[in-house]
Amino acid sequence: MRLALFADIHANRQAFAACLDAARARGAERLICLGDIVGYGADPEWAVDTVKDLVAKGAIAVRGNHDNAIGVPSDSMNADAQAAIDWTRSRLSGEQKEFLAELPMSREEDNRLYVHSEASDPAKWRYVRDTADAARSMMATELQITFCGHIHRPGLYSMSPTAKMTSFVPTAGVAVQLLTGRRWLAVLGSVGQPRDGDPAASFAMFDTASREITYYRVPYDVATAAARIKANGLPHWLADRLSIGR
Amino acid sequence: MAALTMQAGAEIDGFTIGERVHRGGMATLWTVTHPGITVPLLMKVPLTSEGEDPAAIVSFEMEQMILPRLSGPHVPACFGTGDFERQAYVVMERIPGQTLYKRLDALPLPYEEVRVIGGKVATALASLHRQNVIHHDIKPSSIMFRERGEAVLIDFGLSHHQHLPDLLQEEFRLPYGTAPYMAPERLLGVRDDPRSDLFSLGVLLYFFTTGVRPFGETETLRGMRRRLWRDPIPPRKLMPDYPPWLQEIVLRCLEIDPAARYPTAAQLAFDLGHPEQVKLTARAQRQNRDPFGTVWRRRFNLGAAPPQPKSDVAAQLASSPIVAVALDLGEGTETLNETIRVTAEQVLSTSPSARLACVNVLKLNRLAIDRTHDEQGQNKHIDRLVALQHWARPFRLEEGRLTVHVLEAIDPAAAILEFAAVNLVDHIIIGARQSSMRRTLLGSVSAKVAGEAPCTVTVVRPSRLTPATDADDNDGAAEAAATPPALF
Numbered sequence: 001m002r003l004a005l006f007a008d009i010h011a012n013r014q015a016f017a018a019c020l021d022a023a024r025a026r027g028a029e030r031l032i033c034l035g036d037i038v039g040y041g042a043d044p045e046w047a048v049d050t051v052k053d054l055v056a057k058g059a060i061a062v063r064g065n066h067d068n069a070i071g072v073p074s075d076s077m078n079a080d081a082q083a084a085i086d087w088t089r090s091r092l093s094g095e096q097k098e099f100l101a102e103l104p105m106s107r108e109e110d111n112r113l114y115v116h117s118e119a120s121d122p123a124k125w126r127y128v129r130d131t132a133d134a135a136r137s138m139m140a141t142e143l144q145i146t147f148c149g150h151i152h153r154p155g156l157y158s159m160s161p162t163a164k165m166t167s168f169v170p171t172a173g174v175a176v177q178l179l180t181g182r183r184w185l186a187v188l189g190s191v192g193q194p195r196d197g198d199p200a201a202s203f204a205m206f207d208t209a210s211r212e213i214t215y216y217r218v219p220y221d222v223a224t225a226a227a228r229i230k231a232n233g234l235p236h237w238l239a240d241r242l243s244i245g246r
Numbered sequence: 247m248a249a250l251t252m253q254a255g256a257e258i259d260g261f262t263i264g265e266r267v268h269r270g271g272m273a274t275l276w277t278v279t280h281p282g283i284t285v286p287l288l289m290k291v292p293l294t295s296e297g298e299d300p301a302a303i304v305s306f307e308m309e310q311m312i313l314p315r316l317s318g319p320h321v322p323a324c325f326g327t328g329d330f331e332r333q334a335y336v337v338m339e340r341i342p343g344q345t346l347y348k349r350l351d352a353l354p355l356p357y358e359e360v361r362v363i364g365g366k367v368a369t370a371l372a373s374l375h376r377q378n379v380i381h382h383d384i385k386p387s388s389i390m391f392r393e394r395g396e397a398v399l400i401d402f403g404l405s406h407h408q409h410l411p412d413l414l415q416e417e418f419r420l421p422y423g424t425a426p427y428m429a430p431e432r433l434l435g436v437r438d439d440p441r442s443d444l445f446s447l448g449v450l451l452y453f454f455t456t457g458v459r460p461f462g463e464t465e466t467l468r469g470m471r472r473r474l475w476r477d478p479i480p481p482r483k484l485m486p487d488y489p490p491w492l493q494e495i496v497l498r499c500l501e502i503d504p505a506a507r508y509p510t511a512a513q514l515a516f517d518l519g520h521p522e523q524v525k526l527t528a529r530a531q532r533q534n535r536d537p538f539g540t541v542w543r544r545r546f547n548l549g550a551a552p553p554q555p556k557s558d559v560a561a562q563l564a565s566s567p568i569v570a571v572a573l574d575l576g577e578g579t580e581t582l583n584e585t586i587r588v589t590a591e592q593v594l595s596t597s598p599s600a601r602l603a604c605v606n607v608l609k610l611n612r613l614a615i616d617r618t619h620d621e622q623g624q625n626k627h628i629d630r631l632v633a634l635q636h637w638a639r640p641f642r643l644e645e646g647r648l649t650v651h652v653l654e655a656i657d658p659a660a661a662i663l664e665f666a667a668v669n670l671v672d673h674i675i676i677g678a679r680q681s682s683m684r685r686t687l688l689g690s691v692s693a694k695v696a697g698e699a700p701c702t703v704t705v706v707r708p709s710r711l712t713p714a715t716d717a718d719d720n721d722g723a724a725e726a727a728a729t730p731p732a733l734f
Binding site for chain 1: 300303304307310311329330331334408409410411412413415
């Protein structure tokens, strides 16, 4: 089965729509949303309704820290993020807020774990920045492959049976087989707010039969997404960063 | 794991096990057959039992990831892989014959034979590097030859693929590989420089021509580290008849700084294919190693070297193309040749390590024996070489970046195409013939080259504002349509 995985959509309608089209064109049979549906971007209602609709049709979604902050105010966000959360909260209906509040922190499927931040303590919202962070997450689960997001930069880590780690920045469009002899942590790039210097939206496909993961970059209408952020009175940096991918 | 017993007659995923043909420290090799596959097959099975070297598993995983992605005559074709959940294996084409290791008893080999072997291995490395893979274990026992002559590289367990995770990255605290052949930068943990393979090939060339390993057989890290500052004894010191061009090539491969080696395997193959055109530098005549002052500075300035940015295999190859310029030297070609020079300058200015091969075709008569060739052919040939040199002089290319070639052929386009294929040319620059009369009679050389070349082709014609002597622009435009867009 071909899975399409999306992390950190962040209410960017133009980016998410482009990624959904790209995933469907590549034969996606099951969609996985790794959290942070809202926050930063200007189309939270559309983003929540879209994911909700996909879940009703069999997709899996887990909760991100921005989704969480709609119902449970966070004191650890920077000013721009907080401003966007407050604005988003004012936009969402009760039903939409309820959908976000009820998202699970993680989900397991076969030998795979889906979680927003990492596996050792999902509610602490830690980032996977290096092999040490990756090792902590991988030690915390028995499952062979963990998929996460949160840091907005794609990365692929592996751990050998003797606990030796490897790290790798995936090349877009090149499939990597997740060998069965070791365990893997696939960190997804961000759909709606990439921060690795490439403004193109990021998502990945995983083929459960061949065990191949392929990261993709999808160009989208950044100008419209940025204009909508400014038009809704959100902090301008949230719009400007989209065009530089930072 | 290993639920299946490896024994003759057993079947795995449709492959029937034959006999065990090799048992090494890391893996065993079995012959296998498959009803749908006609070529002879070999199954490689890693040693994975308790207490085995973990390197066996990791290097097997690397091979399992890399081999199925490789193609071409210079690697064994891959027919299937099995994972560790049941029985780990890789099934590949069985290359008949022996590895170069079998030749060690016969060393030193004649220079000419080593030149030919080296050229084939360099060509194979060029193919591998173009597929984003660095071999990292080039040595006699990882080189075989097809019956048609092409070198085949085997054993990708230590290889690095630019677009795949490097599982050996943190696996071993010490660099892993074959000590006598290991490039100095590998000792500093660098695994992403294709020029490491050129160093290993240089060790092989040195060893095969002198019978002596340039850095000895040391296996200790301390002993291996010496090559970070100590250059090898020049071959001419060991063998007084050692050809200067060969010493030039070998010592360039063995340069401590990767940047001082050949920029690409294709450029090394080019020199091995044209020894008479190797530009000789001070290296070619050296009788002694570097003086102690130089060695001392190298050794104690090691830490002072600035950290190197991560290298990009594809970008490095792209910056070091072999550019062939096909020139017509007849009457009335001056304007066109000047325009070709401008185009070539643009290409060279963006590729600091590019080499330029200037090619002219001396056309032979199709039917009769060419009497003028018999009487004056030698002079004609030299005249053309001199003219090519003259044309290329304004480029002021340094150290072996320029070669000139006069090809004798009946069909100029075919000769240029063959030259490009044999010499791994990346880019052909050719002029469009201006005279419609000649083109009608002779056919368009540039159109045929553009249509059939194995690489990028730029077809050059003087600007329409240039008053051409006998040009027919409309006719020329049809030729331009066959031209792919310029890539720079």
